[in-house]
Amino acid sequence: MDADETGLRARLVAAGVDLVLREGQSAVSLREIARRAGVSHGAPRRYFPTHVDLLSAIAREGFADLTARVERTLRDVDPDPRTRLTALARTYLDFAAAHRGMFELMFRHDLLDSGRLRLRETSLPLFAVLADLVAQARRPTDAPAAVLAGALWANLHGIAQLWAWGSLPLATGATDDDALLRAALDAHLGPAPA
Amino acid sequence: MDADETGLRARLVAAGVDLVLREGQSAVSLREIARRAGVSHGAPRRYFPTHVDLLSAIAREGFADLTARVERTLRDVDPDPRTRLTALARTYLDFAAAHRGMFELMFRHDLLDSGRLRLRETSLPLFAVLADLVAQARRPTDAPAAVLAGALWANLHGIAQLWAWGSLPLATGATDDDALLRAALDAHLGPAPA
DNA sequence: CAGCCGTCGTAGACGGTGTCTACCTGCGGT
DNA sequence: ACCGCAGGTAGACACCGTCTACGACGGCTG
Numbered sequence: 001m002d003a004d005e006t007g008l009r010a011r012l013v014a015a016g017v018d019l020v021l022r023e024g025q026s027a028v029s030l031r032e033i034a035r036r037a038g039v040s041h042g043a044p045r046r047y048f049p050t051h052v053d054l055l056s057a058i059a060r061e062g063f064a065d066l067t068a069r070v071e072r073t074l075r076d077v078d079p080d081p082r083t084r085l086t087a088l089a090r091t092y093l094d095f096a097a098a099h100r101g102m103f104e105l106m107f108r109h110d111l112l113d114s115g116r117l118r119l120r121e122t123s124l125p126l127f128a129v130l131a132d133l134v135a136q137a138r139r140p141t142d143a144p145a146a147v148l149a150g151a152l153w154a155n156l157h158g159i160a161q162l163w164a165w166g167s168l169p170l171a172t173g174a175t176d177d178d179a180l181l182r183a184a185l186d187a188h189l190g191p192a193p194a
Numbered sequence: 195m196d197a198d199e200t201g202l203r204a205r206l207v208a209a210g211v212d213l214v215l216r217e218g219q220s221a222v223s224l225r226e227i228a229r230r231a232g233v234s235h236g237a238p239r240r241y242f243p244t245h246v247d248l249l250s251a252i253a254r255e256g257f258a259d260l261t262a263r264v265e266r267t268l269r270d271v272d273p274d275p276r277t278r279l280t281a282l283a284r285t286y287l288d289f290a291a292a293h294r295g296m297f298e299l300m301f302r303h304d305l306l307d308s309g310r311l312r313l314r315e316t317s318l319p320l321f322a323v324l325a326d327l328v329a330q331a332r333r334p335t336d337a338p339a340a341v342l343a344g345a346l347w348a349n350l351h352g353i354a355q356l357w358a359w360g361s362l363p364l365a366t367g368a369t370d371d372d373a374l375l376r377a378a379l380d381a382h383l384g385p386a387p388a
Numbered sequence: 389c390a391g392c393c394g395t396c397g398t399a400g401a402c403g404g405t406g407t408c409t410a411c412c413t414g415c416g417g418t
Numbered sequence: 419a420c421c422g423c424a425g426g427t428a429g430a431c432a433c434c435g436t437c438t439a440c441g442a443c444g445g446c447t448g
Contacts, residue, residue, distance in 0.1 A: 008396085024304050029434060040398045042436095051435060104304055109359040110218050110295070120360055127365045141385075143377040150356075150366040151349065151377040158352030159345070165303040166314055171321045172344040183337040183345040187381040191335075202425085223405060234427045236407090245406060391448085398441075405434075412427070418420085 009047040011037045016058045017102070024101035025108070030054060055105060056112050056119050062102040063122040066095050070126060081136035082189060088130060089156050089181055096160035097177075103160065127153060137189050148188060155184040203241040205231045210252045211296070218295035219305065224248060249299060250306050250313050256296040257316040260289050264320060275330035276383060282324060283350050283375055290354035291371075297354065321347060331383050342382060349378040 015036040019028045030051055031041045048054040070091050077087045096103040105112075112119055131149040142148050162168040163177045174180065186192055209230040213222045224245055225235045242248040264285050271281045290297040299305065306313055325343040336342050356362040357371050368374065380386055 026304065030436090031434065041434095042399070042438095043397055045436080046396060049436090101304070104302075107355065107359055107361075108298075110220065110298060120364060123361055124365060127361070131365070143373070143380070146366045147368070147373045147377050150362050150368070151353070151374050151381060153365070154352030154356050154362065154374065155345065155349040155378070155381075156352070157356055158348030158350070161301065161355065162344075162348050162351055165301055167317055167321070168344050168348065170314060171318060171325070171347070172340045174341070174344070179337070179341045180345050180348065183341050183382075184349070186337070187345060188377075224407090225405065235405095236409095236428070237426055239407080240425060243407090389448100392446085393444100394446100395444090396442090398439105400438090400440100402437080403435095406432095408429105408431080410427105410429085413425090415422100415424090417422095 008037065008039065008043065012044050012047060012054075013057050013061060016054060017061050020058055020062075020101045020105055021099055022101075025055070025105045028055065028058065052112065055108075058102075059106045059108075059112055060119060060122055062099070062106045063119075063126070065099075065102075066092070066106075067126045067129075069095060070129060074129070081133045082185075082192065085130070085133045085137060085152075085189065086181075086185060088133065089185060092156050093160050093163070093177055093181060096164055100164050103164070107157075107161075134189075139190055142188075152184070152188045155188065156181075159184060202231060202233065202237065206238050206241060206248075207251050207255060210248060211255050214252055214256075214295045214299055215293055216295075219249070219299045219302070222249065222252065246305065249302075252296075253300045253302075253306055254313060254316055256293070256300045257313075257320070259293075259296075260286070260300075261320045261323075263289060264323060268323070275327045276379075276386065279324070279327045279331060279346075279383065280375075280379060282327065283379060286350050287354050287357070287371055287375060290358055294358055297358070301351075301355075328383075333384055336382075346378070346382045349382065350375075353378060 012033050015033040016028050019032065019036075030044045030048065033054070034041045034044050037043075044054065048057065070088055073087050073091045074084055077084050106123075127149070130153055131145065134149040134152060135145045138145055138148055143151070159168065159177060159180050163180070168177070168180065169175065172180070182192070206227050209227040210222050213226065213230075224238045224242065227248070228235050228238050231237075238248065242251065264282055267281050267285045268278055271278050300317075321343070324347055325339065328343040328346060329339045332339055332342055337345070353362065353371060353374050357374070362371070362374065363369065366374070376386070
């Protein structure tokens with residue numbers, strides 16, 4: 001995306017993203033991405049002084065990707081906020097399931113030292129989209145919009161994580177996460193309209 | 195807890211638990227716990243052939259601890275299911291906040307290879323307690339009990355995780371998680387009784 | 389045009405880690 | 419008295435993150 005698309009830094013990040021998607025966070029080492037980029041083991045240090053810096057940069061890509069997917073999804077969905085929220089939630093869960101390693105990494109605050117690269121703030125635009133839709137769908141008796149949005153996000157996130165871990169399928173006996181998704185949306189936003 | 199409380203295995207796990215609580219998952223190495231137990235670096239291998247086995251054993255302690263805390267809490271709470279669920283939820287969030295490193299580890303399926311030691315099943319008794327209370331508190335028009343319980347658990351879990359990561363405080367501007375907790379319970383179980 | 393200097397990548401070293409293997413040692417059962 | 423084996427020791431290997439000294443090269447200044 002940046003001007004120097006082919007710069008070493010971009011290639012290193014790309015290799016890292018590829019690795020994390022394919023084999024998970026623990027496979028991402030500075031030396032391995034150097035190998036994949038065809039440079040010496042010390043080269044990445046120029047751009048990522050520390051392993052945490054590399055992982056943070058990769059997670060950043062993850063957030064950008066997820067945000068882009070959500071926006072792309074919402075472009076084709078009609079304006080009813082409840083419908084849009086459902087689509088957003090579906091995209092969130094699909095992303096977590098399809099890119100498990102990346103999803104894990106994105107929320108590993110212990111690995112990311114989230115101040116770095118303003119990483120945590122990277123998730124805010126996504127939350128803003130959700131919060132905006134929640135504000136539209138909110139009923140007068142519901143909790144304040146910010147709280148409602150936070151609680152709903154947490155619910156989506158929890159479903160994504162526990163489902164991926166296998167606990168939720170095991171505990172509920174369900175074979176897909178759709179019922180859970182609908183239960184969460186119904187709970188926070190009221191029963192779905194016909 | 196086991197018969198040979200002072201056996202090497204128990205001491206190794208204890209050292210690991212201590213480490214994970216104090217410094218997080220990444221500080222737990224086979225060699226370090228060997229050092230703390232005063233044995234050679236190869237000794238742990240007898241009990242934990244692989245690093246994953248060690249981490250799984252530690253996470254198991256974490257689940258046992260959390261479950262015990264919940265049961266202890268519920269002993270002193272009156273029988274109204276909604277009240278009990280609130281207490282359970284509070285305990286869950288407090289545990290996550292107070293033992294962040296352990297909580298992280300417990301749900302890191304990439305580190306745990308959850309088949310090992312039947313680890314994932316270890317979380318089931320806790321879920322059963324929650325599911326039982328949910329079944330009692332459930333209203334006829336709610337989702338099926340298993341789904342409702344799963345969705346609520348996911349909500350708690352998501353709040354715990356995103357709060358610990360700092361995203362939720364950042365996004366909602368809140369300074370404590372109480373509003374979120376109440377919003378989640380109200381959403382899934384209906385507005386709290388007076 | 390010559391020379392300097394900063395950027396960027398190389399190469400080697402160090403300590404730490406997981407894992408494998410060969411070994412020792414002491415105790416229980418025959 | 420002996421053997422066998424569980425349980426701990428010790429060394430090796432490859433890999434990792436990090437640090438440091440060093441080369442190469444290109445653009446600016448004189």
